[in-house]
Amino acid sequence: MKKKIAVLPGDGIGREIAKGAVAVLKAVGERFGHEFEIEFADIGGAAIDQHHTPLPDETTEACKRSDAVLLGAVGGPKWDHLPSHIRPERGLLAIRKELQLFANLRPIITFESLVESSPLKREIIEDVDVMIVRELTGGLYFGKPSERRGEHNEVVIDTLHYTREEIERIVEKSFELAMVRNKKLTSVDKANVLESSRMWREIVQEKAKNYPEVQVEHMYVDAAAMKLIHQPKDFDVMVTENLFGDILSDEASMITGSLGLLPSASLRADGFGLFEPVHGSAPDIAGQDKANPMAMILSAAMMLKYSFNMHKEAEAIEQAINEVLNAGYRTPDIQNTGTHVVGTTKMIDLVVHRVREDSAISSIMAVYM
Numbered sequence: 001m002k003k004k005i006a007v008l009p010g011d012g013i014g015r016e017i018a019k020g021a022v023a024v025l026k027a028v029g030e031r032f033g034h035e036f037e038i039e040f041a042d043i044g045g046a047a048i049d050q051h052h053t054p055l056p057d058e059t060t061e062a063c064k065r066s067d068a069v070l071l072g073a074v075g076g077p078k079w080d081h082l083p084s085h086i087r088p089e090r091g092l093l094a095i096r097k098e099l100q101l102f103a104n105l106r107p108i109i110t111f112e113s114l115v116e117s118s119p120l121k122r123e124i125i126e127d128v129d130v131m132i133v134r135e136l137t138g139g140l141y142f143g144k145p146s147e148r149r150g151e152h153n154e155v156v157i158d159t160l161h162y163t164r165e166e167i168e169r170i171v172e173k174s175f176e177l178a179m180v181r182n183k184k185l186t187s188v189d190k191a192n193v194l195e196s197s198r199m200w201r202e203i204v205q206e207k208a209k210n211y212p213e214v215q216v217e218h219m220y221v222d223a224a225a226m227k228l229i230h231q232p233k234d235f236d237v238m239v240t241e242n243l244f245g246d247i248l249s250d251e252a253s254m255i256t257g258s259l260g261l262l263p264s265a266s267l268r269a270d271g272f273g274l275f276e277p278v279h280g281s282a283p284d285i286a287g288q289d290k291a292n293p294m295a296m297i298l299s300a301a302m303m304l305k306y307s308f309n310m311h312k313e314a315e316a317i318e319q320a321i322n323e324v325l326n327a328g329y330r331t332p333d334i335q336n337t338g339t340h341v342v343g344t345t346k347m348i349d350l351v352v353h354r355v356r357e358d359s360a361i362s363s364i365m366a367v368y369m
């Protein structure tokens with residue numbers, strides 16, 4: 001199969017880990033006989049430096065002529081002085097909006113080999129498999145007005161804005177996911193305070209009538225934050241609005257062991273997707289070969305699964321990652337002493353090697369079977 005992929009490395013560790021995803025895709029392509037044509041484009045701070053805007057038209061066009069998009073991360077101290085409407089993060093929000101990527105899927109899955117070294121108890125984190133469904137193109141991030149007012153700019157306004165249609169489509173998506181998973185949906189809101197959450201809850205209740213098999217529960221976001229780290233196995237699909245989903249997913253990363261392990265898929269209604277790690281550009285470790293490339297590589301695996309229907313190819317990546325972790329290799333975000341502590345480049349090589357090695361084994365098997 002031939003597929004065109006736009007790769008937007010962005011800033012900081014985004015550039016280091018994007019290389020990893022591309023190398024792994026090349027290995028998958030060779031093993032399974034696919035051709036992945038890669039087109040690189042700038043976003044975020046890199047785009048500000050090159051094109052004076054965080055999202056150049058060329059980048060949007062490159063995404064639109066591709067079958068899927070991979071994104072590293074944006075932002076960093078170099079651009080922190082800029083006003084919010086032209087910061088690197090604005091490029092990320094703009095591409096999500098432009099491509100109508102309203103459904104952000106953030107799977108939280110425990111790696112068995114990391115359970116032992118976790119500061120959290122085994123009985124809490126083992127076998128966790130939660131899907132956070134985060135609304136991605138509405139809410140406080142996109143509400144207008146968002147500005148400072150008053151004679152001395154002493155008043156500030158951000159607006160939490162949702163339309164019924166925006167809530168309906170993300171709620172529908174989460175019910176569909178619940179139906180193919182374990183038929184359990186937790187809707188997270190702040191309906192004791194926010195009008196937007198009251199409408200959110202009403203819509204969940206309305207839609208629930210079309211999915212009688214799905215067990216639905218409503219939970220306030222503060223309680224959900226507590227329960228997520230205390231009893232994560234009580235959740236299966238969790239749907240929530242943009243900002244709540246942002247915060248809860250970083251929190252949930254601690255169940256797996258590191259923010260550097262969480263991938264995500266940002267999907268449009270027709271299935272087109274942009275795939276990005278949950279984490280940011282990590283300026284504190286950028287350029288030091290310390291970043292964990294797994295979130296990015298797993299995002300590429302999600303792309304293969306969700307955009308190209310390449311399930312065995314995605315599983316080959318997941319298996320390679322499991323094997324590398326089972327063999328004891330760790331980036332410093334997970335473990336910082338010992339003989340198996342490796343940098344970004346070495347970790348990428350290990351995963352690529354495993355993906356290729358399986359290729360050798362399966363071709364021998366093919367000859368003798």
Ligand SMILES: NC(=O)c1ccc[n+]([C@@H]2O[C@H](COP(=O)([O-])OP(=O)(O)OC[C@H]3O[C@@H](n4cnc5c(N)ncnc54)[C@H](O)[C@@H]3O)[C@@H](O)[C@H]2O)c1
Nearest residue numbers: 073074075076259260279280281282283284285291292333
């Ligand atoms: N999707 C994105 O592009 C995205 C997401 C979050 C933050 N950001 C931006 O990134 C910049 C830094 O933000 P932040 O520091 O709050 O969040 P961050 O996610 O970049 O980093 C938080 C902490 O996690 C660590 N970390 C993150 N990813 C890691 C990885 N793959 N391997 C090892 N350690 C990792 C970092 O070193 C840091 O200590 C900001 O400009 C922010 O706006 C971008």
Ligand SMILES: CC(C)[C@H](C(=O)O)[C@@H](O)C(=O)O
Nearest residue numbers: 075089092093246278279280
């Ligand atoms: C960088 C920022 C705009 C972004 C968000 O909040 O959506 C990030 O934190 C994420 O989780 O993808």
Ligand SMILES: [Mg+2]
Nearest residue numbers: 246247250278
């Ligand atoms: Mg975030």
